[in-house]
Amino acid sequence: MLLWINIFSGQISISSSDLISSILSFDENNTIHILIREFRIPRMFMSLLAGSSLAVCGLLLQTLLNNPLAGPYVLGINSGASLFVALTLLTGISFFSSDLGIISAGILGSLFIGIIILLCSFSVKTNISLLLIGLMISSFISALISVLQSSSSADQLKRFVIWSMGSLQQVSFAQLPLITVSILFSLLSVLLVIKPLNALVLGEVSAKNLGVNIKKVRLLIIIITAILAGIITAFCGPIAFIGLAIPNISRIIFKTQNHLILVSGNLLLGGVFLVLSDCIIQWIEPWYIIPINAFTSILGAPFVIYLLFKKIV
């Protein structure tokens, strides 16, 4: 239902018959049809996919590192994607300026940082140190991005700043199937790590004694999160809040450590949260334009604090 509302939200109102006819009998000269196909439908799917994937990424990293503060953003995996996208947008290397170039840059960037985090995780004793390393990498990369920004043209800079505010509008109808399939495929592979995740809750030593191959699971989780966060960041910009907050919210709501339930819960809550945020953004758009990255935090942060006060403290 929320998806339905989302499609109909926006400055130009459309009717349900327009929606159906734009899908079934697309007319190139009808502006409403173009609006629906090129803007509304991709936007709706992207908000759903982005919300769900980022939430699941956050959950995987939080359990792997045994720390509720972990998440793709905190560990610098998003920043890795940002850096590589910045390199493509700000330096204008021609190979990377295509759509495929941006996706591959995003995935490469997040995999790159993911692997650095992974290598560190082998030699660092506590998960707190690992988290600190992630934060350091994050700030190191933002510094690099600032350097890149200061030496690029106004036009390139504007493109990058708009991208970094987060936008669900970057994907076209034609790109949608490829993105959807690759995200769904990565989400399906999460099924492989659900069982080890349940044991990892007890810590790595206990998990190992239950027969979990820690190194293999670590590698798998880093790859999955890098791919998911990479795709989403490449297209929607760095969306900060969801990966950190939704897993915590879902644990509070579902009151379990069973990851089959938690993963499904995160898929649902993450998707719902971003679609809802997007609806609200579009409703207030005539008066005020808020980038999605800012809005998720404005809406979500007080909510998490409220939940913490009410249920735990």
Added chain:
Amino acid sequence: MINFQHSSFGYDTILVEANFCLSRGFVHFLVGKNGIGKTTFLQTLAGNIPLFSGELLIDGKNIKQMTLNEKSHGIAFIETRFPLVNFMSAFEFVSLGRFPHTGRLGRMTNMDIEKINSSFSLLKIEQLKNKRTTEISDGERQLLLIAKALVQETDLILLDEPMAFLDYSNKRILIDVLVQISTEFNKCIILSSHDIEVCSEFNMPFLLALNGKIELYQKISKNDLMKKLG
């Protein structure tokens, strides 16, 4: 059950050596001063630290050649500190012991659930089932750890100072349960402790770690133990 052949234990240098056989059906109390290598010994048996030198056979299998899967079916290891996690129920916690026995997705069959339930009733802690692990006492947590090791269905159970945070009566309850498990299910249990008083109330063998050696005493009086440990 466990065959130590000039086995030595340690990280960089040898801490302790052992050369004896342990059999099923007993709780072995591992005693000795701090830092002498009790935890290293147990961690090596659990497969978390490689054997320093010599041979160590568990049920005829060389520990160096056991896979992660074989170890998880044969050895249960209970750490001193209970892994506290928010929002985990006692039942969820104990059910993780079934991990080596469930399929790829970790779905539990009715048989798995039955085994978990019977371990709760064996330890007389049914009332804890739906409580969260953050809400119960240290004594109850130790019993949950044992329930988890029970449903793992291993022949060997290792406990690293399980009584460190318990009061006297809970210490007795804990060892009573372990003795019952070792004799009833014919398991080999090794437990490290500093509570020689409590341990010697039970008629069970001692492993004494002293001067870089662990020695097995099938029977030893409290006074002799105290004398040897100084």
